[in-house]
């Protein structure tokens with residue numbers, strides 16, 4: 321089992337973000353931090369004992385910016401999880417952070433409290449881009465955060481980057497530069513392609529023509545360049561958006577999602593998938609806090625076999641290991657081998673079929689959804705043979 325805890329607060333909302341998060345500066349009065357953590361505690365205490373599997377191999381505190389919820393609250397919540405669940409030896413315990421949230425002494429407290437992996441939202445090492453994104457930190461603060469976290473004992477540091485950020489009218493797109501990556505000392509890098517989310521300040525600027533969003537072709541070029549730059553810097557790609565300098569730094573928590581393992585999510589906007597039941601908690605902080613009191617704070621969806629099958633294909637094709645065709649359909653590998661469509665994808669450099677697994681190249685990752693739908697169509701049809 322894997323556990324996710326969502327902390328929906330940030331210091332300030334970034335200009336591109338539509339995640340389930342609210343800037344602390346957006347509350348007219350005191351932010352409802354105490355109320356939120358009371359509700360979160362109540363959810364964990366009420367749901368966890370009902371779970372069949374209480375043995376946990378990864379825990380992930382994400383957001384938002386977990387630190388915006390207060391370090392005491394994070395440590396108390398982790399203690400609660402440790403009391404309720406049985407943590408497996410070597411349990412990976414990650415906390416996401418923003419370079420501005422914590423100082424050196426905070427990192428030490430987090431390590432002492434049991435966190436052993438940190439994921440820092442760096443996003444860019446270009447201060448102009450960071451400003452455009454509305455981030456509250458600059459590149460030097462990102463370097464300092466990583467240095468302090470490592471100095472405090474975090475041996476497993478991940479950094480997030482964003483590529484293809486819209487550029488200012490009359491100027492050209494800035495290619496993401498990973499040359500400063502070494503200074504961050506990270507063993508893991510996540511790279512996300514920028515998408516313009518409706519309702520955000522950046523979307524308004526794009527609509528007004530002040531910022532130019534990248535075309536699909538430009539974004540594809542940017543992604544391809546990012547993958548090769550990271551490869552040259554010694555990071556092996558193990559998933560569409562994730563790169564690790566060695567196997568020990570692969571995110572075990574995120575990998576569990578791609579393998580479709582059960583996971584329990586707690587907090588506003590958190591999702592749990594246990595067997596074929598998916599529980600989605602309400603996103604609004606106030607709805608969640610009030611809903612916890614009445615028990616009405618989530619919706620449950622039962623995933624049918626078709627949905628589960630397509631999800632499994634999509635998630636597996638995100639990884640460099642790819643899809644084990646035999647796990648989906650008896651004789652699945654043979655069926656894929658004989659398929660002219662798959663042969664063409666392989667001949668054109670989109671996919672590889674080897675060792676019974678279908679995996680995608682960087683070019684293939686760019687059209688992963690289409691390939692997954694094609695594979696889903698080929699495999700079920702063949703199952704009836």
Ligand code: SF4
Nearest residue numbers: 330333334337341384
């Ligand atoms: S720090 Fe992350 S979650 Fe918070 S507003 Fe920025 S992008 Fe969104």
